[in-house]
Amino acid sequence: MVRATGKSEAVYERLKGDIESLRLRPGAKLSEVQLGEELGASRTPVREAIRRLAREGLVDFVPGEVARVASISLGGVRALFEFRMLLEPEATASVATSGTARDHVLVPFRELLEQLEEFDTSFRALGAAEQERDYQGFYDLTESFDQAVIAACRNPYLARTIRDLRSQTVRLRHLSHSGPRRMLTSLEEHRAMLKAITQGDAQAASAACRHHLAQTLRALIDSLTAHDFLLGADVQVGMAG
Structure with missing residues (x-):
């Protein structure tokens, strides 16, 4: 109620x-x-x-x-990730650059890196069935990372555009992380982004972000096809309620 x-x-x-x-x-x-x-x-x-x-x-x-x-289409997913690849690597690089001049910018990213290491250790210790139920902790970590990048991005227009896409990207997250193996791979990708940011390496941060987005897109396409969602080149995914 x-x-x-x-x-x-x-x-x-x-x-x-x-x-x-x-x-x-x-x-x-x-x-x-x-x-x-x-x-x-x-x-x-x-x-x-x-x-x-x-x-x-x-x-x-x-x-x-x-x-x-709203339905999900393969064409729409690809278009979204093409757009994200234009925006998010630039934002991630911007944060890494900012951190070299303003150390306080890096504080949340150092904390997130510590939390990621702790989660990774505890997650790997779980059995397969327990891992399937522990996705929320992973989602919370990745959401905190995304929000930290938005908050620290020096360009307000870039930050606002990324923020406006969040609803679409959050919905797809549940399809892109369809199993523990992909989750562990994504953890490695986030570790690479966090290390690059905390080390002030803008080029590595941008490359790590671009790699993460490319791998996420691939996982999404695999998930859509594996669940028989994809019926054609751009057929909408959906089940009428």
């Missing part, structure tokens, strides 16, 4: 979380009436939340139908 205060914000956060985590699948219908009943909210805050999510690209409006969770 959504509380009376801040209902629109609460409905938005709930729906956004469900979409990003894939609890609401791509293509799922979003009925204002049904959602209102489930969340204990009137149609107005539900409608406002859906429109807000549509502006972020997480919801599509289909003429003559209710809103649906």
Whole structure:
């Protein structure tokens, strides 16, 4: 039940979380009436939340139908990562450069590197079944890294553009890290980025970021095809709710 205060914000956060985590699948219908009943909210805050999510690209409006969770297409994923590869390596390099002149910039990245080492050690000690349940700790680490880069990026326009893409990238994270092996590989990629940043090596930071994005894109394509999501060159992925 959504509380009376801040209902629109609460409905938005709930729906956004469900979409990003894939609890609401791509293509799922979003009925204002049904959602209102489930969340204990009137149609107005539900409608406002859906429109807000549509502006972020997480919801599509289909003429003559209710809103649906935005579909995922191979072409869309590739386009997104092409754009990210233009932005994020530059931002990562910018942070590494800033750290050479302003040491306090590097503090959160040093802390994240320590946390990553601790998580890596504990994760490798788990059994396969336990590893499958320990994804949230990994997601928290990578989210903290992404947010730290955004916060430390010297170019406010670059930082804002990367931030605006977060909803799309978070949703795809659950597809790109589809198993413990990919998670461990991604940990190595984040370790490389963090080490380059903390050492003030802008070129290495940029290269490590570009490599991470390329590997993530490859994992995403593998995940989409492995789950029979991909039916053609640019066929939308989704299950109607």
